[in-house]
Amino acid sequence: MTQTLSVAITGASGRMGQTLIGLVNASDKMTLTGAIERTGHAWVGQDVGEMMGGGALGVTVTDDAAAALADADAVIDFTAPQATIAFAALAAQAGIVHVIGTTGMSEDEIAALAPHGEKATIIRAGNMSLGVNLLTQLTKRVAAALDTDYDIEIIEAHHNQKVDAPSGTALMLGEAAAEGRGVKLADVSDRGRDGITGARKSGDIGFTAIRGGDIIGEHDVMFAAAGERIILRHVASDRSVFARGALKAALWGHGRAAGQYDMLDVLGLSD
């Protein structure tokens, strides 16, 4: 019998957690061995399949992440920044793959992952879909081809439960545009316009966040000049595009050297 990858999912009851569990359960390359939730969550101690409204999967939701990760080859983690840092320490202890989809991490929180990347194989991206990762490469090329007569604006839209802004994807696209232009995003980023802002500064990269209803994730990169606009757009209509990317990352990472990687590495899209 072929060996399957043992996978633990954090944030098991979440939007992404449930999507991931459904796909891992349907995969013939993976076996769900752990489902983790925060202490005090109503799902802890219950069968995860039953909590998701289906049949029992034989995996009890736990808040003992250390034990769950000790039994796993990979942990797929779409939760919250501080939780992700704690999971990174446990993944390093266990020497396993840590796929990180969590967004909204500060510079300091991202830096806190670095020591864990010496023992765990970390794959982190603000968007795990093939489409968005391809879009980052297109954005970089278009930004490199155009001068600052073309104002770059990034517009993102998400559901009304999203807690961070701009989205991780918007920031990836902003980084790509800045890289194409040969500048640092931190030096040109224009976020949260309100009131008498003054005219737009040439060379800035602007961000706008829309929150409403059940929008899964939509991103436009606009290059606006006098007389024309170019708009690169990605629309996610199903969360499984993110989850499929995360599963691919877990399989890709298994057996690979410890370190920090992203989805461009996984998808072979790096320059």
Ligand SMILES: NC(=O)C1=CN([C@@H]2O[C@H](COP(=O)(O)OP(=O)(O)OC[C@H]3O[C@@H](n4cnc5c(N)ncnc54)[C@H](O)[C@@H]3O)[C@@H](O)[C@H]2O)C=CC1
């Ligand atoms: N990189 C990507 O492709 C994508 C990233 N995301 C990001 O993933 C994260 C989660 O998104 P959603 O699933 O929509 O959120 P959600 O709020 O539905 O789920 C988060 C889950 O994490 C759990 N959680 C929080 N702290 C925990 C802890 N210490 N231990 C265990 N579980 C814990 C919560 O109880 C909740 O069930 C967000 O940062 C979001 O932006 C979402 C979709 C795609």
Ligand SMILES: O=C(O)C1=N[C@H](C(=O)O)C[C@H](O)C1
């Ligand atoms: O919170 C979400 O839902 C999503 N978050 C990611 C982000 O911040 O870009 C990816 C996707 O757009 C959905």
